[in-house]
Amino acid sequence: xxxxxxxxxxxxxxxxxxxxxxxxxxxxxxxxxxxxxxxxxxxxxxxxxxxxxxxxxxxxxxxxxxxxxxxxxxxxxxxxxxxxxxxxxxxxxxxxxxxxxxxxxxxxxxxxxxxxxxxxxxxxxxxxxxxxxxxxxxxxxxxxxxxxxxxxxxxxxxxxxxxxxxxxxxxxxxxxxxxxxxxxxxxxxxxxxxxxxxxxxxxxxxxxxxxxxxxxxxxxxxxxxxxxxxxxxxxxxxxxxxxxxxxxxxxxxxxxxxxxxxxxxxxxxxxxxxxxxxxxxxxxxxxxxxxxxxxxxxxxxxxxxxxxxxxxxxxxxxxxxxxxxxxxxxxxxxxxxxxxxxxxxxxxxxxxxxxxxx
Amino acid sequence: xxxxxxxxxxxxxxxxxxxxxxxxxxxxxxxxxxxxxxxxxxxxxxxxxxxxxxxxxxxxxxxxxxxxxxxxxxxxxxxxxxxxxxxxxxxxxxxxxxxxxxxxxxxxxxxxxxxxxxxxxxxxxxxxxxxxxxxxxxxxxxxxxxxxxxxxxxxxxxxxxxxxxxxxxxxxxxxxxxxxxxxxxxxxxxxxxxxxxxxxxxxxxxxxxxxxxxxxxxxxxxxxxxxxxxxxxxxxxxxxxxxxxxxxxxxxxxxxxxxxxxxxxxxxxxxxxxxxxxxxxxxxxxxxxxxx
Numbered sequence: 001x002x003x004x005x006x007x008x009x010x011x012x013x014x015x016x017x018x019x020x021x022x023x024x025x026x027x028x029x030x031x032x033x034x035x036x037x038x039x040x041x042x043x044x045x046x047x048x049x050x051x052x053x054x055x056x057x058x059x060x061x062x063x064x065x066x067x068x069x070x071x072x073x074x075x076x077x078x079x080x081x082x083x084x085x086x087x088x089x090x091x092x093x094x095x096x097x098x099x100x101x102x103x104x105x106x107x108x109x110x111x112x113x114x115x116x117x118x119x120x121x122x123x124x125x126x127x128x129x130x131x132x133x134x135x136x137x138x139x140x141x142x143x144x145x146x147x148x149x150x151x152x153x154x155x156x157x158x159x160x161x162x163x164x165x166x167x168x169x170x171x172x173x174x175x176x177x178x179x180x181x182x183x184x185x186x187x188x189x190x191x192x193x194x195x196x197x198x199x200x201x202x203x204x205x206x207x208x209x210x211x212x213x214x215x216x217x218x219x220x221x222x223x224x225x226x227x228x229x230x231x232x233x234x235x236x237x238x239x240x241x242x243x244x245x246x247x248x249x250x251x252x253x254x255x256x257x258x259x260x261x262x263x264x265x266x267x268x269x270x271x272x273x274x275x276x277x278x279x280x281x282x283x284x285x286x287x288x289x290x291x292x293x294x295x296x297x298x299x300x301x302x303x304x305x306x307x308x309x310x311x312x313x314x315x316x317x318x319x320x321x322x323x324x325x326x327x328x329x330x331x332x333x334x335x336x337x338x339x340x341x342x343x344x345x346x347x348x349x350x351x352x353x354x355x356x357x358x
Numbered sequence: 359x360x361x362x363x364x365x366x367x368x369x370x371x372x373x374x375x376x377x378x379x380x381x382x383x384x385x386x387x388x389x390x391x392x393x394x395x396x397x398x399x400x401x402x403x404x405x406x407x408x409x410x411x412x413x414x415x416x417x418x419x420x421x422x423x424x425x426x427x428x429x430x431x432x433x434x435x436x437x438x439x440x441x442x443x444x445x446x447x448x449x450x451x452x453x454x455x456x457x458x459x460x461x462x463x464x465x466x467x468x469x470x471x472x473x474x475x476x477x478x479x480x481x482x483x484x485x486x487x488x489x490x491x492x493x494x495x496x497x498x499x500x501x502x503x504x505x506x507x508x509x510x511x512x513x514x515x516x517x518x519x520x521x522x523x524x525x526x527x528x529x530x531x532x533x534x535x536x537x538x539x540x541x542x543x544x545x546x547x548x549x550x551x552x553x554x555x556x557x558x559x560x561x562x563x564x565x566x567x568x569x570x571x572x573x574x575x576x577x578x579x580x581x582x583x584x585x586x587x588x589x590x591x592x593x594x595x596x597x598x599x600x601x602x603x604x605x606x607x608x609x610x611x612x613x614x615x616x617x618x619x620x621x622x623x624x625x626x627x628x629x630x631x632x633x634x635x636x637x638x639x640x641x642x643x644x645x646x647x648x649x650x
Contacts, residue, residue: 085380090426093384093405093467128633129618132378237647264622267380267615271427278427280380285621292623295613296431296452299586301626301648311625314647319628 020183022198023205024172029179030060035195036106040142043077044108045070054107065109066174068151069334073114073260074107075121078137084279085133085267091276102136106191109146113154113330115168116161117260118143123324124263133282142187145171146179147212150219153333155346157217158224161330175208224349226327232352233318237310241351246306248341253286255335255343261316261328262286287312313348379618382424382469383409388444390464393530396452397495398460399436402445402470415439417503418477418609418637422617423447423455424469425462431455432614434636435473436498438505445470448498448530474617475636478503478581478607486579487515489571489601491592493522493564493584497530499609499636500583504544511543518545518571522564522584525552545571564588568595575600582608589650593640606640610649 024032036042037058044063045052052067054074087096118138125134145168156162164171169188172179180201183189192198256262266285271278285292288308293301302308320328329345336344389401404410420434431453437446451460459468480503488507492500500519507514519538523529529548538546539559547567549560560567564584580596582589589608596606612624612631624631627646629638643649 086378088426088469091467093382093426093469095381095384097378097381124620127619129379129620131618131620132380263620265615265620266623267430267621269424269427269429275427280424280430282380285623287622287625293613293625295611296450296456299611301612307648311648314627315622315625319625322628 021201032196033060143168155331246309256286258334415473416477419473421472434499496584
């Protein structure tokens with residue numbers, strides 16, 4: 001994925017193993033991060049104001065790898081909350097696109113659900129049309145995943161997004177005093193070999209990994225039944241449940257802001273004080289916003305809160321999978337935490353299944 | 359997903375030329391024709407000759423029009439693909455961008471990017487009778503198709519155009535269509551809801567004109583474009599004339615912000631008006647939630 005500025009040498013001996021497994025002692029993690037920080041911008045979860053947040057770090061001891069959930073997902077490093085696409089001169093129409101420096105970056109300590117979410121937004125931004133801004137950042141970012149333990153709002157077991165077999169560069173699985181490291185890309189193996197002191201995984205480590213997997217799967221709340229969800233959605237598209245669940249929506253858009261798979265955006269112009277030069281801005285948007293589907297002249301294709309809530313879930317559970325074969329939800333549970341009126345995927349799926357229409 | 363009709367991929371040239379699909383190309387306003395109180399026909403010429411020479415499109419596709427400092431708006435192309443070098447957009451003064459455009463003068467510079475979307479299946483339409491129903495501003499994208507058919511008139515059977523507006527002053531391109539009423543290669547019928555003393559055409563909704571026409575359902579393709587309320591009634595009339603659902607084409611209006619299937623503002627059910635549409639046939643549209 002990433003070239004970075006290190007010389008790529010052949011770093012290790014494969015020793016006949018079909019995958020490159022290593023063991024990283026926990027007391028070595030700090031050194032690893034600080035080593036990386038010499039070459040890359042390292043972004044990792046840290047404690048900020050009572051919550052966890054992905055921030056740039058230089059000091060490895062700041063990093064909290066054993067975190068439940070960050071408030072904002074790492075999508076902010078690919079689809080910026082607000083960014084200038086280009087600057088223009090409104091008189092001549094001359095454009096300046098040069099203001100896009102992308103520094104090589106390592107996202108360190110990303111949960112499996114968030115990595116899967118990035119793979120889902122890749123389909124949107126790197127499809128038939130390629131978004132050059134997204135692509136530049138994506139290609140200059142290495143992702144180091146880390147295992148987690150489910151908290152009550154987690155439901156990645158329902159969507160199959162609790163693991164990453166391909167898609168990140170390194171994945172660290174917490175085995176108590178050490179990490180079991182799966183190298184998923186050459187660049188991942190390379191940074192591990194260059195900046196970290198690791199040793200080979202023994203049979204005992206693999207046994208511990210199995211134990212971890214068992215513990216992980218048993219830590220979930222009762223799973224949500226997602227069988228034939230698209231058909232159910234068709235059957236209940238005009239069900240009163242949408243009014244019941246959707247009408248209390250505050251249209252605040254908090255769920256979209258914290259959702260790792262929500263990628264909708266708005267494009268607006270801003271002018272400098274001279275009234276001549278300016279920039280075209282792209283910023284996060286939410287389909288729950290009352291003007292989202294309005295056209296010139298005022299006709300609104302989704303005028304009610306309930307219709308907008310239904311559209312949000314229709315897009316996640318019907319529209320995206322019909323195109324890309326996967327549900328556009330990774331079960332991270334952030335919207336569950338953010339929503340003040342208790343609208344979340346778990347409730348929607350349960351309502352679809354059980355006919356909640358009280 | 360199987361597409362029942364595929365646009366000529368003019369975006370290929372576009373992609374080679376522009377690495378950045380968000381980049382508008384400067385264009386100069388070359389002519390401004392006021393059509394009604396709120397609608398104006400603007401003609402643009404792309405300034406960069408490399409872009410201009412490689413620019414081609416299908417009737418039914420749209421452009422993203424930038425008024426720098428104000429923003430962008432999606433506008434369907436009104437000129438025929440055969441008219442090279444210039445792009446005509448029929449714009450209603452309805453929002454910030456279109457309002458700012460209406461204050462501009464010939465020679466001023468705007469930005470254009472596109473063309474985007476899937477237009478009318480022109481090649482598939484050849485050899486058929488065409489029945490078009492347009493209401494109000496809906497004639498803007500159809501004008502491109504009408505002119506394109508006009509350029510290759512011998513390829514088509516009977517061409518019938520039913521055109522409706524609220525009152526005679528709101529008929530777009532009225533002068534041109536007034537003359538066309540007397541042509542024998544196009545059957546054009548105009549109607550208004552509220553006639554004035556100068557009006558000598560039909561009175562009433564555009565759907566009432568179906569009584570006056572005969573349609574061979576086996577060789578006719580229907581095309582509809584107009585305000586959202588018009589679609590259902592026009593489709594009903596076409597179905598009464600026994601047109602097959604997959605032979606009724608319609609163009610949808612949505613607020614495409616990016617034009618390239620990313621921003622999600624133009625989502626209709628599981629499709630995007632900007633890359634899957636804006637032209638859909640009725641079979642596709644009836645399977646889209648919230649299409650009409």
